[in-house]
Amino acid sequence: MKEYDVVIIGGGASGLTAAISSARKGAKTAIMERLPRVGKKILVTGNGRCNFSNASLKRKNYHGTNPAFIGYVFSQFNGLQIQEFFEELGILYKEEEDGRIFPRCDQAGAILDVLRFECLRLHVEALCDREVSTISNEDGQFKIQFQNGEEFLSRKVILTAGGKASPQFGSNGSGFALAEKLGHKIIDPYPSLVQLKLEDEYLKHLKGIKVDARVSLYADESLIDAREGEVLFTEYGISGIPVLQLSRYVHHPEIRNKSMNLHVDLFPEIQFYDLKKQLIDRFQRLEYKSIEDSMIGLINKRMFLPTLALAGIDRTKLSSNLSGAEIEKLTHQLKDRKFVIKGTLSWRDAQITAGGVATEEIEDRTLESKIVPGLYFAGEVIDIHGDSGGFNLAWAWASGYVAGMHAASSILGKKKIKRRRISNVQSAFANATARQARNNHDKREE
Ligand SMILES: Cc1cc2nc3c(=O)[nH]c(=O)nc-3n(C[C@H](O)[C@H](O)[C@H](O)COP(=O)(O)OP(=O)(O)OC[C@H]3O[C@@H](n4cnc5c(N)ncnc54)[C@H](O)[C@@H]3O)c2cc1C
Known part of the structure; x- marks a missing residue:
């Protein structure tokens, strides 16, 4: 039976950043996606333009039983880091009304493509057309089973299967069923941004x-x-x-x-x-x-x-x-x-799901389950939802990145991670300084 270090269930926004951060740490990583391709929903976001973040990610823009839960995630991967993450992958971006951030080319496809290419570069395996039906945990190892009977083993699992909103783009609520079977409480989901x-x-x-x-x-x-x-x-x-x-x-x-x-x-x-x-x-x-x-x-x-x-x-x-x-x-x-x-209107018309896996059962720093060690959550499957304006994708990228980083770190050892985190912060800082210098230069030229 094939075995991975980290298996990510759901190849949406949070699943793709989880895969990238996990693989960047050196973990053997795979994404399991029920649709024929990953990231289908990303393509329709922001009316096809993908409002991928907001210049001002504030707690007041997030809701759920405990909105303060977002704090640790964004302290590890904040708005500036989200922008730099995409910039490093090649995305030029622009800020519009109310701080909404879009790719400068106005194409959601560009966001998906750079994520897909980064996954390919990092040898993340994307197993599409496979709906995960069961996750079981025995002796600290996870067995993941698909509807077609196929099985895989993994040391860590990140559940990024989204909520119930817009099931035509993949998220059909099965993530809640999988979490519930593993013993997690689900806060009654309901449609929002509808x-x-x-x-x-x-x-x-x-x-x-x-x-x-x-x-x-x-x-x-x-x-x-x-x-x-x-x-x-x-x-x-x-x-x-x-x-x-x-x-x-x-x-x-x-x-x-x-x-x-x-x-x-x-x-x-x-x-x-x-x-x-x-x-x-x-x-x-x-x-x-x-x-x-x-x-x-x-x-x-x-x-x-x-x-x-x-x-x-x-x-x-x-x-x-x-x-x-x-x-x-x-x-x-x-x-x-x-x-x-x-x-x-119905779930089909809703952009997001309110409710989801109860935050009180998830470690806010690592996004690891407090009930099943080695199981992590990210994105809309968690009982956190944001306002319209790029807040939901920002949550998906950031929580995915953080969950992937911690899932991989817990396998590969703390020392290595610490070194890499410092270099990430340094490169983020170097980018911000370079951008500031460019802006100052442009202002002088005007
Ligand atoms: C029309 C529309 C426009 C939007 N526009 C914006 C916007 O401009 N800005 C913004 O911030 N937010 C926007 N959103 C919200 C945003 O897209 C979501 O909050 C975000 O995509 C959630 O990411 P996620 O990875 O948690 O879940 P999803 O993107 O829903 O991904 C979950 C993935 O898991 C897969 N999956 C589910 N169950 C299983 C299973 N059992 N086995 C295998 N795979 C499974 C699904 O097929 C899917 O690919 C929009 C949403 C919609 C519907």
Whole structure:
């Protein structure tokens, strides 16, 4: 039976960096992947552009039962090191709005290719089209079995099988079943970074409209969170980055049984009374027009009918005849339009999984199981999820790298690892210094 030092189950983002760090330490490493090729999900990230990290990886952008769990991982492989890791493999990158980091070529395929080539260079074996069905541990050695009956042995196993989100890209929840069989507790998984389903009689009018808005999520009339940015109305409800960010609350165990509403503010840049005053001026100036005509240029035309209907205003009425109370109601509809949240789209549409293997049963420094020595976890399979903005891939790369490093170190001895870690830090430092010098030089040239 074939034997490895480190076997990685799942060739996604975290599995690939785990394989690279393990093999860089000299461990005989293999990736087992259920799909015909590794990294399928990476190709669709960031709309095919791969928002692979964020310039500011903060704890507040991570969620789960214990978000502080991320601390040790990022202290060993931080945002700068993620960027340098990819830069060393050939990726030029750029920073966009809100610190989102993308490859400069805007191609997710480039990120996957450099990871694949590094695995090849390091002789990592990628065994694709193989779904791991059982992991057993006997006398400190792991036996890994596939659905097709094949078996392998390994001294260490890293479980990087992802969660349940977007199963069409590989992560079908089998990682949770494997962890559970080995005795781990799974925090109830639920879909996150997913579009919201709304209940509203006017949705068909709004479908296709894109607006810059502030969206606020309320549960039993209490404000839970609010985000701003471009949102898109659809036939089922609403989408867009601010909506995806709020979606993580919808299935949260403490909230899911409450009645939930989404309040949409079409004028987040203006206070309620300033907007009301502007409307009064507007309708006085356009007093000769119907209220409907005088709204042209104020908001998207397809929003007139629902907005006026909900404000209880006859759209044919002359602007000059609008009462103060009617303008107040109209201002409410523009600043605080309420929609009933019916739920979210399905796992298929979700970008990430909230919940997963309980962090209390994993060593936060090494990512080794506290229950099964020699078993490690990384990526989305763990009960950690991030906001939209590159935080999830950053977690996947960093936790994968750290798990691979510790799994290999525990076999190959501490001395060697210590020496290599120092040289890694030195090269990271040298790169940062060189980059700074380049920037200073460019500024002088300008
Ligand atoms: C459409 C979309 C867009 C996204 N965009 C971004 C973005 O721009 N920025 C960002 O930060 N995050 C983004 N994400 C989230 C990010 O892709 C994930 O958080 C990240 O890929 C998780 O990495 P992972 O390695 O933990 O799991 P995955 O990438 O899910 O990889 C798990 C792998 O394990 C394999 N596997 C599962 N079970 C088994 C088994 N039993 N045996 C063998 N193999 C198995 C799967 O086939 C898969 O290849 C996006 C997600 C989606 C779906």
